[in-house]
Amino acid sequence: MDYEPPFMKTYSDLFGESEQVNIPLVVDTCRNNNDKFCEVPLIDLGKLNVEKGIREAATKWGFFQVVNHGIPQDVLESLMREQMIKVFHRPFATKCEQHFVNNLSASSSSGYRWGNPSATSLLQVSWSEAYHVFLPDLTSMDHDTPLRSSLKCFATKAGSLAERLAEILGEEVKMKSGYFRENCFPNTSFMRLNRYPVCPVPSKVLGFLPHSDSSFLTIVYQDNVGGLQLLKDGKWCVIKPNPQALLVNVGDLFQAASNGVYKSIKHRVLAAEKEERYSVAYFYSPSYDTMIESHGVGDSASLYRKFSFREYKQQSDKDVKELGDKVGLSRFLL
Numbered sequence: 173m174d175y176e177p178p179f180m181k182t183y184s185d186l187f188g189e190s191e192q193v194n195i196p197l198v199v200d201t202c203r204n205n206n207d208k209f210c211e212v213p214l215i216d217l218g219k220l221n222v223e224k225g226i227r228e229a230a231t232k233w234g235f236f237q238v239v240n241h242g243i244p245q246d247v248l249e250s251l252m253r254e255q256m257i258k259v260f261h262r263p264f265a266t267k268c269e270q271h272f273v274n275n276l277s278a279s280s281s282s283g284y285r286w287g288n289p290s291a292t293s294l295l296q297v298s299w300s301e302a303y304h305v306f307l308p309d310l311t312s313m314d315h316d317t318p319l320r321s322s323l324k325c326f327a328t329k330a331g332s333l334a335e336r337l338a339e340i341l342g343e344e345v346k347m348k349s350g351y352f353r354e355n356c357f358p359n360t361s362f363m364r365l366n367r368y369p370v371c372p373v374p375s376k377v378l379g380f381l382p383h384s385d386s387s388f389l390t391i392v393y394q395d396n397v398g399g400l401q402l403l404k405d406g407k408w409c410v411i412k413p414n415p416q417a418l419l420v421n422v423g424d425l426f427q428a429a430s431n432g433v434y435k436s437i438k439h440r441v442l443a444a445e446k447e448e449r450y451s452v453a454y455f456y457s458p459s460y461d462t463m464i465e466s467h468g469v470g471d472s473a474s475l476y477r478k479f480s481f482r483e484y485k486q487q488s489d490k491d492v493k494e495l496g497d498k499v500g501l502s503r504f505l506l
């Protein structure tokens with residue numbers, strides 16, 4: 173298939189080495205085992221008095237699912253379909269040449285990635301490809317295509333949902349009312365379209381390496397294939413796909429702004445075993461100048477020093493480049 177990135181060819185040397193090395197990935201666990209699914213809290217946003225449940229989930233889990241979330245099911249389904257056909261099932265050469273569905277300037281922060289260009293061991297390989305979309309770039313896409321309209325609709329509705337949830341969470345940790353409305357705008361957030369091609373060696377590599385998100389909140393829609401895992405009490409557990417629900421997770425900025433009350437949890441994705449997998453993530457983020465402050469409440473001192481989102485991004489990008497991984501919030505501890 174001419175749309176497949178050359179994973180096998182590129183990483184074959186690393187497979188050679190792996191025969192001698194026992195790879196310490198726990199990819200064997202939980203793939204099809206119902207008992208190992210974790211019960212991520214499910215919140216019905218159509219009901220009254222949901223605030224307590226949302227705050228508890230963000231505190232104990234860092235992850236929750238929402239139904240009656242306001243994004244029509246046909247928008248989600250059409251986005252998944254368009255993403256497959258119009259974005260990822262284009263020839264590999266076209267995907268590499270064009271930053272997005274029509275050529276974007278090189279200065280744009282949107283872009284295409286597959287695998288990990290610098291991987292020197294199987295532990296560093298992500299068996300996936302992704303488009304990172306900086307939302308202002310949507311306006312330069314071809315007009316009136318179903319893909320553009322599903323992306324725009326998803327982005328707009330995910331933005332309002334994120335703002336609503338963020339205000340509920342922010343109030344509890346004494347953030348200024350209106351903070352999110354004043355700092356997070358439709359053109360400061362990101363989206364990522366992810367595709368996980370079927371992997372011939374799914375127990376040896378991951379689909380997406382363990383990471384936390386740098387956003388305030390992330391909203392994810394995943395198809396029915398499954399494989400997203402979160403780290404809970406030191407163990408990786410699978411989040412069972414629910415086609416009616418959106419997943420919400422706390423990102424690093426909210427962990428800092430809540431002084432560690434809400435948790436930005438590490439998550440990863442198993443490589444796809446039998447069927448390719450798709451997901452779309454919306455990263456609710458502020459403008460680069462926004463200051464993130466962590467206030468201790470009562471006896472507890474502030475955990476993190478004050479920093480701007482620009483500083484956080486620059487530090488993370490630098491660490492990814494130099495160390496292969498984002499160090500994240502621990503750099504900003506007091």
Ligand SMILES: O=C(O)CCC(=O)C(=O)O
Nearest residue numbers: 364366394400441451453
């Ligand atoms: O594919 C998924 O379900 C999650 C992807 C993810 O964690 C991300 O894009 O940051």
Ligand SMILES: [Fe+2]
Nearest residue numbers: 383384385439
């Ligand atoms: Fe993520």
